[in-house]
Amino acid sequence: xxxxxxxxxxxxxxxxxxxxxxxxxxxxxxxxxxxxxxxxxxxxxxxxxxxxxxxxxxxxxxxxxxxxxxxxxxxxxxxxxxxxxxxxxxxxxxxxxxxxxxxxxxxxxxxxxxxxxxxxxxxxxxxxxxxxxxxxxxxxxxxxxxxxxxxxxxxxxxxxxxxxxxxxxxxxxxxxxxxxxxxxxxxxxxxxxxxxxxxxxxxxxxxxxxxxxxxxxxxxxxxxxxxxxxxxxxxxxxxxxxxxxxxxxxxxxxxxxxxxxxxxxxxxxxxxxxxxxxxxxxxxxxxxxxxxxxxxxxxxxxxxxxxxxxxxxxxxxxxxxxxxxxxxxxxxxxxxxxxxxxxxxxxxxxxxxxxxxxxxxxxxxxxxxxxxxxxxxxxx
Numbered sequence: 001x002x003x004x005x006x007x008x009x010x011x012x013x014x015x016x017x018x019x020x021x022x023x024x025x026x027x028x029x030x031x032x033x034x035x036x037x038x039x040x041x042x043x044x045x046x047x048x049x050x051x052x053x054x055x056x057x058x059x060x061x062x063x064x065x066x067x068x069x070x071x072x073x074x075x076x077x078x079x080x081x082x083x084x085x086x087x088x089x090x091x092x093x094x095x096x097x098x099x100x101x102x103x104x105x106x107x108x109x110x111x112x113x114x115x116x117x118x119x120x121x122x123x124x125x126x127x128x129x130x131x132x133x134x135x136x137x138x139x140x141x142x143x144x145x146x147x148x149x150x151x152x153x154x155x156x157x158x159x160x161x162x163x164x165x166x167x168x169x170x171x172x173x174x175x176x177x178x179x180x181x182x183x184x185x186x187x188x189x190x191x192x193x194x195x196x197x198x199x200x201x202x203x204x205x206x207x208x209x210x211x212x213x214x215x216x217x218x219x220x221x222x223x224x225x226x227x228x229x230x231x232x233x234x235x236x237x238x239x240x241x242x243x244x245x246x247x248x249x250x251x252x253x254x255x256x257x258x259x260x261x262x263x264x265x266x267x268x269x270x271x272x273x274x275x276x277x278x279x280x281x282x283x284x285x286x287x288x289x290x291x292x293x294x295x296x297x298x299x300x301x302x303x304x305x306x307x308x309x310x311x312x313x314x315x316x317x318x319x320x321x322x323x324x325x326x327x328x329x330x331x332x333x334x335x336x337x338x339x340x341x342x343x344x345x346x347x348x349x350x351x352x353x354x355x356x357x358x359x360x361x362x363x364x365x366x367x368x369x370x371x372x373x374x375x376x377x378x379x380x
Contacts, residue, residue, distance in 0.1 A: 001087045001090050001091070002040075002087070004086065004087050005040060005084060005087035005088075006040075007039065007158075008023060008083050008084045008086070008087065009033060009036065009037060009081070009084050012033075012078070012080045012081040012083070012084060013029070013030070013033045013081075015080045016029055016078045016080055016081075017216050018077075023251055025077055025078075028077060029078050031072065031075055032070055032073060032074050032077070033074065033081075035070055036070045036071060036074065038065065039063065039066050039067045039070060040067060042063060043060075043063055043067075043091070044194075054116075056095050056096060056097075060095055061095075062078075064091065064092065064095050067088065067091070068088065068104070068108070069083060069089060070093075071085070072111060075111050075112075075114075075115050079114075079115030079116070079118045079119045079144050080115075080119065081115075082111065082112040082115035082116060082132075083112070085108040085109070085111065085132075085136075086135060086139060088108055088145075089105050089108060089136060089139045089140065090139065090143055092104040092105060092108070093105070093147075094142045094143075095139065098144075102140070105136050105139075105140055106136075108136070109132050109133055111135040112132040113129055113132050113133070115131070116129075116131075116132065179351065184346070185287070185346040185350065188291070188343070188346055190230065190234070190287075190290065191230050191233065191234060193290065193291070193294040194226045194227070194229065194230035194233070195230070196294070196298065197223070197226050197297075198223040198226050198227060201219040201220070201222050201223040201226070202219070202220070204216075204219050205217070205219035205220050205223070209289070224310040228293070234368050235361065243302045245284065246282055246286060251275055251282075251287060252282040252286065252308065252309070253269055255282075255286050256285075256286065256289055256307055256309060256318075258366070259286070259289055259290060259293065259307075260293075260307050263293045263296075263297065263305065264305075265293060265296075265304075265305040265306055266304070266305070266306040266307065267306070267307045267308075267309075268306070268307070268308050268309070269308075269309045269310075269311075270308065270309070270310040270311065271310055271311035271312065272311055274310050274311075274313065274315070274376075277316065277376070280354065281316065281354060281374055281376070284350040284351065284353070284354055284372075284374070285309075285316070285318045285372065287347075287350060288318060288320075288347045288350060288351070288358075288370075288372050289307055289318060289320060291343065291346060291347055292320040292347070292370050293305060293307075293320065295343060295344075296320070296322045296324060296368075299324075299325075300322050300324025300325055300326075300368065301324050302322035302323050302324030302325075302367070303323055303324075304322065304323055305320065305321065305322040305323075306319075306320075306321050307319070307320055307323075308321070313376075314375060314376055315356075315373050315374060315375045315376055316373075316374055316376060317371060317372065317373045317374075318371070319369060319370070319371045320369070320370045320371075321367065321368070321369045321370075322367050322368055323367040324367055324368065325364065325365060326362045326363050326364045326365055326366045326368050327360075327362045327368060328365070340352050344358075346368075347372065351372050351373075351374060353375070354374045354375075355375055356373050356374035356375060357372075357373050357374075358370070358371070358372050358373075359371045
């Protein structure tokens with residue numbers, strides 16, 4: 001519209017100078033044309049107009065009034081400037097409320113019709129009367145349609161932005177819950193179990209301190225070793241690193257062997273991996289083994305326990321078996337998503353995150369076998 005305005009203004013001025021050279025009104029036409037051009041350029045400096053605004057800014061009203069007034073004087077002096085009204089239609093529609101803009105378009109159209117009749121030198125031509133209103137009607141209809149489309153687009157963009165913000169808030173909440181679950185499982189499988197072991201060792205040392213000082217000191221040294229390991233675990237899971245046993249042993253098999261030795265359990269490996277296990281799988285299986293052996297130590301009253309790591313090509317399976325008191329169906333904690341963070345529910349959560357399954361085979365007085373099976377992606 002800006003380009004069209006200046007093209008029409010320049011064409012009108014050129015037409016006037018070619019057809020009316022040397023007339024007394026020529027300096028006025030040139031001066032008014034330059035003034036109109038400068039006023040029109042000043043519009044963007046005042047800031048963009050808000051389409052359909054109920055109350056436009058007073059300075060924009062004054063600017064629009066000045067542009068229209070100068071154009072009207074030009075049309076009175078030189079009717080060939082009438083077609084500059086088309087860009088002014090859009091300027092008025094963008095600046096004024098709908099009703100006021102339609103009134104302005106009607107006034108500008110009337111001036112255009114009068115100018116065309118004046119150029120016809122008294123002869124009546126229906127096109128001169130009907131064409132300007134038709135152009136004004138088309139321009140107004142196009143603008144109003146574009147304005148409605150723009151309003152729909154703004155509403156859609158607002159909905160998208162609001163949805164994106166809600167999605168971001170949901171993701172933040174889910175991330176917070178996931179991190180809380182991770183920390184609760186890590187604390188249960190490492191720090192809480194270590195503290196429980198330290199408590200039992202220190203209680204045993206206190207009972208035997210006078211009768212068997214050497215055994216008591218051995219319990220204290222073992223508790224100190226567990227405390228040191230717990231400190232390393234705490235530092236690692238705060239930074240979301242691998243368990244300390246994996247960092248020290250370098251592989252899942254070595255980490256499980258070290259864990260079994262500390263817990264006085266047997267350990268066996270069946271098969272061989274087709275490739276290296278992902279870190280997430282290794283960490284999950286080690287944590288499951290830690291939690292299961294802690295349950296054996298604290299609740300099963302078992303004489304022996306055994307760990308078996310089996311590679312089956314498309315999955316890896318970890319079995320933890322004991323000959324303890326066993327558990328009945330009513331003693332197995334719920335596997336529902338709302339239960340999490342301790343013992344068996346924590347193990348289920350770890351396995352579920354990796355797309356695996358956790359099964360328990362047990363009966364009162366017949367021991368327990370806990371099996372965690374995790375699928376592996378095929379090696380390329």
